[in-house]
Amino acid sequence: MSKRVLITGSSRGIGKATALRLAREGFDLALHYNSNSIAAESVLNEVKAMGVNVTLLKFNIANREETKNAIETDIAQNGVYWGVVLNAGINADAPFPMIDGDMWDNVLHTNLDGFYNVLSPIVMRMVSARNGGRIVALTSVSGVMGNRGQVNYSASKAGIIGAAKSLALELAKRSITVNCVAPGLIETDMTKDLPIEEAEIKKHIPLRRFGKPEEVAGTISFLMSDDAGYITRQVISINGGLI
Numbered sequence: 001m002s003k004r005v006l007i008t009g010s011s012r013g014i015g016k017a018t019a020l021r022l023a024r025e026g027f028d029l030a031l032h033y034n035s036n037s038i039a040a041e042s043v044l045n046e047v048k049a050m051g052v053n054v055t056l057l058k059f060n061i062a063n064r065e066e067t068k069n070a071i072e073t074d075i076a077q078n079g080v081y082w083g084v085v086l087n088a089g090i091n092a093d094a095p096f097p098m099i100d101g102d103m104w105d106n107v108l109h110t111n112l113d114g115f116y117n118v119l120s121p122i123v124m125r126m127v128s129a130r131n132g133g134r135i136v137a138l139t140s141v142s143g144v145m146g147n148r149g150q151v152n153y154s155a156s157k158a159g160i161i162g163a164a165k166s167l168a169l170e171l172a173k174r175s176i177t178v179n180c181v182a183p184g185l186i187e188t189d190m191t192k193d194l195p196i197e198e199a200e201i202k203k204h205i206p207l208r209r210f211g212k213p214e215e216v217a218g219t220i221s222f223l224m225s226d227d228a229g230y231i232t233r234q235v236i237s238i239n240g241g242l243i
Contacts, residue, residue: 002052005012005134006030006071006081006223009088011039013072013188017213018085019043021221025050028053030074030081032088034060046116053078061088061114062106071121080125083224086118086160091153092163104152111156115163123171137164141184141239161235168233177232179223182232184239186211206241
C-alpha cells in the first residue's frame with residue numbers, strides 16, 4: 001500500500017519541487033494550494049502523469065475552520081496521511097519600526113498558526129493508523145539566526161522550530177518523526193524582489209550561489225525515506241554555508 005503525503009503550498013517553488021520528487025519516489029499525494037489554481041492544476045497534471053494517486057485541496061492555512069474542514073474531508077474520502085510537509089508560508093519584510101499590526105499578524109497567523117491549523121486535524125489520525133509517519137516543517141535560516149527586516153518572519157519561523165521539537169518528543173513513541181528543514185536563499189518567488197543586489201548577497205554565501213528548490217526537495221525526500229527513520233527533532237539547514 002502506497003504511503004500518502006500532504007504537501008502544503010505545493011503549486012510553486014519548494015512545494016512544487018517536493019511534490020514532483022515525492023511522486024517520483026512513489027508516494028501518493030495530497031497537494032494544497034491557496035490561490036493560484038492554474039499553477040496548482042499544472043502540478044497536479046505533472047504528478048498524475050507519474051502514475052501516483054493525487055488529490056488537490058484548496059484552503060487558507062491561516063483559517064482554522066477552513067483548513068480543518070478541507071483536511072478532514074480529504075482524509076474521509078481518500079485515507080489518512082502517512083506524511084506531512086508544511087511548506088506554505090508568507091513574508092512581509094520591513095524594518096521593525098515599519099512593521100504594522102497587520103504585517104505582524106498576517107505573517108504569524110499564516111506561518112506559525114498554520115503549523116497548528118494543518119497538523120491539529122491530522123496528528124491523532126496518524127497515531128491511530130499505527131503505521132508511523134513523517135512530519136517535515138519548513139522553517140528558514142531567518143528562524144535560526146534572525147535577519148534584518150524580518151522580525152515578524154523570523155519570529156514565525158523560530159516558533160515553528162520550537163513547536164516541531166516539542167511535537168517530536170510527543171510523537172516519537174509512535175514512530176512518527178518530526179523534523180525541520182531550514183533553507184537559506186533559494187531560487188523562488190520569495191527571493192525575486194530582494195532589496196539588495198543578488199551579486200552582493202552571494203558574496204556572503206560561501207558557495208556563492210542561491211540554492212535550487214530541487215536541492216531542498218531532495219532533503220525532504222530523504223527525511224521521508226526509510227533511511228531517515230532514526231532522525232527526529234532536528235533542524236537541517238540548506239544554506240550554502242551561510243551559517
